[in-house]
Amino acid sequence: MALLEMRRINKTFGQVKALDGIDLQLQTGEVLSLCGENGSGKSTLMKILSGVYPSGDYEGEIWLAGERIRARGLRDMEALGVVMIHQELTLVKQLSIQDNLFLGCEPHQHGVLNEARMYQRACQLLQRVHLDIDPDTLVADLGVGQQQLVEIAKALGKEARLLILDEPTAPLTEREAQLLLGLIGELRQQGVSCIFISHKLSEVKAISDLICVIRDGVHIATREARQLSSDDIVTLMVGREIRQLFPREPHAIGDVVLEVGPVTAWDRQRPGVQRVQNVSFSVREGEIVGIAGLVGSGRTELMECLFASYEGRYQCPLRLRGQALQFRDNRQALAQGIVMVPEDRKRHGIVPILGVGDNITLAALPTLRRHGLLCEASETVAINDGIRRLRVKTAAASLPISQLSGGNQQKAILARCLMLHPRILILDEPTRGIDVGAKYEIYKLIYELARQGIAILMVSSELPEVLGISDRVLVMHNGQLKGDLPNDGLTQEAIMGCALRQEEASHAG
Amino acid sequence: MLDKPHVTLNLGSAAVPAATMRPTLRSLLQRHLQLLVMVLALLLIAVVFSITTDGSYLSARNVSNLLRQTAITGILAIGMVFVIVSAEIDLSVGSMMGLLGGIAAILDVWFGWPLPFTIVLTLAAGLLLGLWNGWWVAYRKVPSFIVTLAGMLAFRGILIGITEGSTVAPTSNTMGLIGQSYLPDAASVAVLAVAALVILGWRRYQRGLRQQLQLPTPAISREMMQVGAVLLLVLAGVLLLNSYRGVPTPVLLLIVLMLAGGFVARKTLFGRHVYAIGGNLDASRLSGIDVARTKLTVFALNGVLVGVAALILCSRLGAGSPSAGNFAELDAIAACVIGGTSLAGGVGSIYRAVLGALIMSSLDNGMSMMDVPTFWQYIVKGAILLLAVWMDSATRRRA
Numbered sequence: 001m002a003l004l005e006m007r008r009i010n011k012t013f014g015q016v017k018a019l020d021g022i023d024l025q026l027q028t029g030e031v032l033s034l035c036g037e038n039g040s041g042k043s044t045l046m047k048i049l050s051g052v053y054p055s056g057d058y059e060g061e062i063w064l065a066g067e068r069i070r071a072r073g074l075r076d077m078e079a080l081g082v083v084m085i086h087q088e089l090t091l092v093k094q095l096s097i098q099d100n101l102f103l104g105c106e107p108h109q110h111g112v113l114n115e116a117r118m119y120q121r122a123c124q125l126l127q128r129v130h131l132d133i134d135p136d137t138l139v140a141d142l143g144v145g146q147q148q149l150v151e152i153a154k155a156l157g158k159e160a161r162l163l164i165l166d167e168p169t170a171p172l173t174e175r176e177a178q179l180l181l182g183l184i185g186e187l188r189q190q191g192v193s194c195i196f197i198s199h200k201l202s203e204v205k206a207i208s209d210l211i212c213v214i215r216d217g218v219h220i221a222t223r224e225a226r227q228l229s230s231d232d233i234v235t236l237m238v239g240r241e242i243r244q245l246f247p248r249e250p251h252a253i254g255d256v257v258l259e260v261g262p263v264t265a266w267d268r269q270r271p272g273v274q275r276v277q278n279v280s281f282s283v284r285e286g287e288i289v290g291i292a293g294l295v296g297s298g299r300t301e302l303m304e305c306l307f308a309s310y311e312g313r314y315q316c317p318l319r320l321r322g323q324a325l326q327f328r329d330n331r332q333a334l335a336q337g338i339v340m341v342p343e344d345r346k347r348h349g350i351v352p353i354l355g356v357g358d359n360i361t362l363a364a365l366p367t368l369r370r371h372g373l374l375c376e377a378s379e380t381v382a383i384n385d386g387i388r389r390l391r392v393k394t395a396a397a398s399l400p401i402s403q404l405s406g407g408n409q410q411k412a413i414l415a416r417c418l419m420l421h422p423r424i425l426i427l428d429e430p431t432r433g434i435d436v437g438a439k440y441e442i443y444k445l446i447y448e449l450a451r452q453g454i455a456i457l458m459v460s461s462e463l464p465e466v467l468g469i470s471d472r473v474l475v476m477h478n479g480q481l482k483g484d485l486p487n488d489g490l491t492q493e494a495i496m497g498c499a500l501r502q503e504e505a506s507h508a509g
Numbered sequence: 510m511l512d513k514p515h516v517t518l519n520l521g522s523a524a525v526p527a528a529t530m531r532p533t534l535r536s537l538l539q540r541h542l543q544l545l546v547m548v549l550a551l552l553l554i555a556v557v558f559s560i561t562t563d564g565s566y567l568s569a570r571n572v573s574n575l576l577r578q579t580a581i582t583g584i585l586a587i588g589m590v591f592v593i594v595s596a597e598i599d600l601s602v603g604s605m606m607g608l609l610g611g612i613a614a615i616l617d618v619w620f621g622w623p624l625p626f627t628i629v630l631t632l633a634a635g636l637l638l639g640l641w642n643g644w645w646v647a648y649r650k651v652p653s654f655i656v657t658l659a660g661m662l663a664f665r666g667i668l669i670g671i672t673e674g675s676t677v678a679p680t681s682n683t684m685g686l687i688g689q690s691y692l693p694d695a696a697s698v699a700v701l702a703v704a705a706l707v708i709l710g711w712r713r714y715q716r717g718l719r720q721q722l723q724l725p726t727p728a729i730s731r732e733m734m735q736v737g738a739v740l741l742l743v744l745a746g747v748l749l750l751n752s753y754r755g756v757p758t759p760v761l762l763l764i765v766l767m768l769a770g771g772f773v774a775r776k777t778l779f780g781r782h783v784y785a786i787g788g789n790l791d792a793s794r795l796s797g798i799d800v801a802r803t804k805l806t807v808f809a810l811n812g813v814l815v816g817v818a819a820l821i822l823c824s825r826l827g828a829g830s831p832s833a834g835n836f837a838e839l840d841a842i843a844a845c846v847i848g849g850t851s852l853a854g855g856v857g858s859i860y861r862a863v864l865g866a867l868i869m870s871s872l873d874n875g876m877s878m879m880d881v882p883t884f885w886q887y888i889v890k891g892a893i894l895l896l897a898v899w900m901d902s903a904t905r906r907r908a
Binding site for chain 2 (some may be wrong): 095
């Protein structure tokens with residue numbers, strides 16, 4: 001008997017059919033990966049399964065271990081052992097690990113918390129996810145990878161039989177992701193089933209028993225993972241063949257346009273700690289420089305220093321076309337043509353309630369004035385131009401940007417940056433959480449910009465991406481620049497080796 | 510090693526000890542910097558006013574007055590902390606306190622009800638008004654700023670309507686008990702002794718629980734020293750007050766409510782949920798917390814506390830006045846903010862808010878003793894509020 005069976009699931013939002021007769025089956029201790037582009041209906045399906053959409057909000061049947069389930073909400077499904085770990089971490093940063101683990105189901109007597117019991121169970125749960133930290137630690141003090149583990153521990157605390165993981169590795173570095181995948185394998189052996197959503201096909205291949213592909217709300221195929229190659233999956237997802245994920249195009253590389261450094265940046269919280277130590281490098285016109293390194297290696301901080309948006313103390317001398325500069329704030333950086341697409345799209349990128357158009361023109365409004373007043377006509381022209389040039393898929397320019405998919409939001413942000421006519425464009429994780437099709441378009445755009453002579457600095461946690469499009473790779477580790485390598489026969493192993501080998505050397509010394 | 514990687518996962522390694530989390534003196538200082546600054550500010554205020562008033566500021570009589578003045582703002586601040594921590598605001602408490610005080614006065618003066626009935630009905634009315642605010646905020650999704658701004662106007666209007674714009678006076682002698690009586694000397698020492706026993710009992714119970722589950726327990730001597738130090742400090746205060754007329758009843762009420770509030774905030778499900786909701790609303794909802802119900806409860810609780818403050822106010826004034834409680838909401842909010850409560854929600858402490866109230870009323874009291882003109886008092890209070898919040902955000906940025 002299957003642990004889970006979803007039969008003929010239909011779901012409509014107003015006029016739009018989001019899911020059209022989806023079937024899904026899962027046995028105890030199996031890992032199933034759900035693949036599909038953004039907007040294909042994966043998240044909607046998982047929201048139905050996890051009880052976010054209660055029974056009656058959709059058509060179709062859910063059977064769990066032979067029983068028909070009619071959940072009224074999240075809590076009902078959690079009581080049955082179906083727990084979803086959401087894409088955006090849902091921990092309360094101001095509370096401790098232990099408080100978070102039991103949030104909503106705290107052990108208590110007559111409303112008074114039993115803190116000793118909480119502490120003890122928290123220790124046990126953390127042990128199961130191999131996290132060796134005091135449960136009294138504030139979640140705000142943890143790294144993203146550790147927070148992810150706390151989320152899983154929280155789910156285990158609810159006696160989960162079926163874990164739903166929505167993009168759990170997106171914010172993690174390669175190494176952390178590997179550890180997380182190892183943990184899922186361990187849980188599988190303990191009889192915990194898992195539905196896994198990820199845009200990283202190598203992970204999907206490595207971890208799954210089954211792969212289920214959905215496109216436009218329709219079930220396309222469910223196959224055993226070993227029968228499918230990554231190319232097969234992409235073909236099924238997109239419905240057409242993408243010949244090559246990285247559309248490498250030849251482009252001319254000009255003179256050195258920017259010399260940076262030595263950059264040193266101190267931690268915001270602990271002034272004694274250096275996040276970036278004495279890093280120097282240079283960039284040429286039309287060059288694409290990839291910056292690799294673990295989360296926390298100082299890559300984002302380095303870029304923030306360069307863009308003068310770093311919030312701690314830092315030193316960042318620059319030479320732009322030979323002219324020595326030191327910015328006081330990022331307005332001066334913008335004025336010099338240095339533009340950044342931030343890492344955290346939701347927090348630093350979009351203004352969710354504003355329309356797509358307003359988001360695009362946000363940075364360039366001063367240039368759209370006439371006699372001191374905002375000129376609506378030129379704004380409309382600029383918006384239409386940006387939407388067309390970047391192929392932002394939106395029903396209308398006035399649609400709130402929060403309703404667009406991640407890929408289209410990112411394109412809108414890029415449009416905003418391009419309106420400033422950058423000479424140097426910094427991209428921090430430009431394709432995080434974006435589906436394959438949109439990634440491809442963003443890569444093509446990067447090449448187009450490089451051909452126009454714009455120097456591009458791209459931070460990315462995905463090594464295939466760094467290798468796929470960079471001309472040169474900077475390797476950061478522990479705040480230091482460990483390598484400045486031309487991308488010529490470079491491999492992932494060589495980059496990781498460059499970061500880690502030298503760490504061993506420094507440990508020995 | 511200057512820079513540790515931001516993220517360490519330690520999978521499968523027992524090498525990283527939890528001991529790395531042991532607080533250093535520096536981190537302790539940083540964490541409690543704000544408390545330290547507040548205590549220093551209080552000391553500074555005491556020293557300055559003692560000098561300018563030739564020592565009468567610290568006389569038993571004045572300390573007694575000062576604490577009585579703190580009671581109302583302090584009690585309002587307790588309720589307000591819950592509201593602000595849940596990332597809401599309540600602007601109606603001033604008018605609500607006026608209205609509830611008016612109701613108490615009318616029951617007492619016009620209808621001659623016995624005191625216990627008056628108390629119960631006033632508190633019940635407070636509960637209702639709190640539920641009213643909370644219902645609009647939690648279930649009708651109207652922003653609390655608007656709901657309580659409406660309440661601020663409407664409650665004041667109702668008050669003026671039912672009192673016909675005139676003062677309801679004089680209240681009965683029994684009514685005076687709440688705000689104007691003092692505890693007999695022996696009684697306050699006895700209350701303190703009982704409190705000490707309850708605290709030690711609770712700690713013992715907690716130790717037992719931890720030991721039963723084989724968890725590390727802090728050294729008993731250290732715990733006794735902490736409790737002992739606090740009790741000695743309170744005992745000194747009680748003795749000082751006893752040398753005048755004893756502990757004022759409103760002060761006792763404030764302390765009891767403060768301890769109860771602190772317990773609810775930190776040791777109960779409800780309190781934990783309030784902090785979680787203010788910290789991350791979505792996370793709380795996804796964790797299965799009934800957000801609406803919790804918010805409703807927060808406003809209801811606040812309403813009851815306003816009822817207590819109203820009874821004290823009515824008793825102290827000996828009357829119900831149409832203008833009673835004007836601007837009290839601002840004093841309460843200021844006390845919370847001076848006490849480090851974050852208006853963004855998720856952060857705040859009952860004890861520090863009451864300490865904030867004490868700082869505000871110390872300034873009021875000292876300046877009044879010095880005959881500082883009223884307009885200066887407003888300006889100084891405004892400046893202190895601004896300074897407190899600025900210092901908080903400045904140290905947080907640098908720390």
